[in-house]
Amino acid sequence: xxxxxxxxxxxxxxxxxxxxxxxxxxxxxxxxxxxxxxxxxxxxxxxxxxxxxxxxxxxxxxxxxxxxxxxxxxxxxxxxxxxxxxxxxxxxxxxxxxxxxxxxxxxxxxxxxxxxxxxxxxxxxxxxxxxxxxxxxxxxxxxxxxxxxxxxxxxxxxxxxxxxxxxxxxxxxxxxxxxxxxxxxxxxxxxxxxxxxxxxxxxxxxxxxxxxxxxxxxxxxxxxxxxxxxxxxxxxxxxxxxxxxxxxxxxxxxxxxxxxxxxxxxx
Ligand code: HBI
Ligand code: FE
Numbered sequence: 555x556x557x558x559x560x561x562x563x564x565x566x567x568x569x570x571x572x573x574x575x576x577x578x579x580x581x582x583x584x585x586x587x588x589x590x591x592x593x594x595x596x597x598x599x600x601x602x603x604x605x606x607x608x609x610x611x612x613x614x615x616x617x618x619x620x621x622x623x624x625x626x627x628x629x630x631x632x633x634x635x636x637x638x639x640x641x642x643x644x645x646x647x648x649x650x651x652x653x654x655x656x657x658x659x660x661x662x663x664x665x666x667x668x669x670x671x672x673x674x675x676x677x678x679x680x681x682x683x684x685x686x687x688x689x690x691x692x693x694x695x696x697x698x699x700x701x702x703x704x705x706x707x708x709x710x711x712x713x714x715x716x717x718x719x720x721x722x723x724x725x726x727x728x729x730x731x732x733x734x735x736x737x738x739x740x741x742x743x744x745x746x747x748x749x750x751x752x753x754x755x756x757x758x759x760x761x762x763x764x765x766x767x768x769x770x771x772x773x774x775x776x777x778x779x780x781x782x783x784x785x786x787x788x789x790x791x792x793x794x795x796x797x798x799x800x801x802x803x804x805x806x807x808x809x810x811x812x813x814x815x816x817x818x819x820x821x
Pocket of ligand 2: 686690691694695736751752
């Protein structure tokens with residue numbers, strides 16, 4: 555979700571989660587029984603509002619998966635959902651305290667494990683939160699783990715991230731994540747739709763990203779995406795539009811080493 559985690563050791567970045575008790579892979583226990591009724595109610599209200607909005611703006615694959623998951627009755631039990639995911643695309647959820655250092659994050663994705671933050675925002679953060687909480691991670695990211703092509707892309711992305719580390723090219727791949735997994739748009743027969751989690755979980759930016767004339771909407775181009783910087787704490791000034799998840803998956807098939815070299819020369 556942000557490159558803060560990749561810059562410094564997350565234990566001292568002032569992030570909200572409790573990293574002290576995390577395992578070496580940054581996993582923690584979800585302790586689902588510890589969520590209060592007030593937290594389940596806040597989650598239900600976030601889910602009710604957002605699931606009305608996504609009907610109009612989300613891509614069909616996301617809507618189909620959200621319906622299948624049917625996880626709007628409160629904060630979901632990650633173990634239950636992992637069982638569902640393992641049986642379809644082989645993914646599972648890993649409870650984490652929040653943003654992870656890049657290596658840990660990529661390692662999980664490369665092994666079909668999606669890190670999901672365990673804490674929920676406060677009521678006064680109902681409309682906006684800068685760090686990913688359980689609502690952003692679950693409502694935004696988890697449903698598309700049920701889509702075979704997207705799920706394959708995400709694993710390929712994780713493997714690419716581990717390779718990028720050895721080439722000092724994390725920043726370029728963080729941009730690819732940002733402009734696809736977090737803020738990606740897709741052109742469908744019915745028009746422009748959203749698949750990016752940062753948009754799907756945002757009440758303001760979801761309609762804005764499709765309806766507002768202000769932001770640029772550019773055709774997905776791998777090199778252009780990796781050359782484009784982004785801001786994390788306000789609405790995006792540009793979005794990239796893919797034709798299909800297959801297009802995304804194919805984009806990761808290339809060997810990125812020469813691309814990184816070209817980007818570094820141009821920088
Ligand atoms: N950690 N939990 C979590 N979730 C993310 O989306 C995430 C992260 N760490 C790093 C990160 N995203 C991005 O910087 C990577 O794309 C590089
Ligand atoms: Fe995210």
